[in-house]
Amino acid sequence: xxxxDGDDAETSDIGGKLFEAATRGKADATELLTCLIGLSxxxxxxxxxxxxxxxxxxxxxxxxxxxxxxxxxxxxxDPDYGAAYAVRGAxxxxxxxxxxxxxxxxxx
Numbered sequence: 268x269x270x271x272d273g274d275d276a277e278t279s280d281i282g283g284k285l286f287e288a289a290t291r292g293k294a295d296a297t298e299l300l301t302c303l304i305g306l307s308x309x310x311x312x313x314x315x316x317x318x319x320x321x322x323x324x325x326x327x328x329x330x331x332x333x334x335x336x337x338x339x340x341x342x343x344x345d346p347d348y349g350a351a352y353a354v355r356g357a358x359x360x361x362x363x364x365x366x367x368x369x370x371x372x373x374x375x
Contacts, residue, residue: 297324315345322354326361334358349375 284302300321304314322337338355341348356371 311344315341315348319350
């Protein structure tokens with residue numbers, strides 16, 4: 268059994284949070300990503316991809332510090348994931364951290 272029909276309270280709670288975040292619309296996609304990241308049920312590569320998606324949304328919302336934090340965490344989890352370097356490079360370029368930006372883009 269899964270979701271609300273299951274006996275697993277944690278799974279029910281997670282399902283409820285994901286449902287709430289998803290039904291609020293696209294504006295809360297960051298909240299949905301945060302719920303998914305918090306599940307701790309992903310391998311390193313999967314978690315890195317979720318973090319990069321959230322980092323992109325943070326960058327587009329001018330939350331640059333969060334975008335750098337998420338993309339850096341993604342790089343630590345999966346050092347070969349070029350998209351993480353690209354996001355961090357874009358943010359650093361925007362912040363006029365040109366040396367770091369160029370170093371990141373060199374890794375993509």
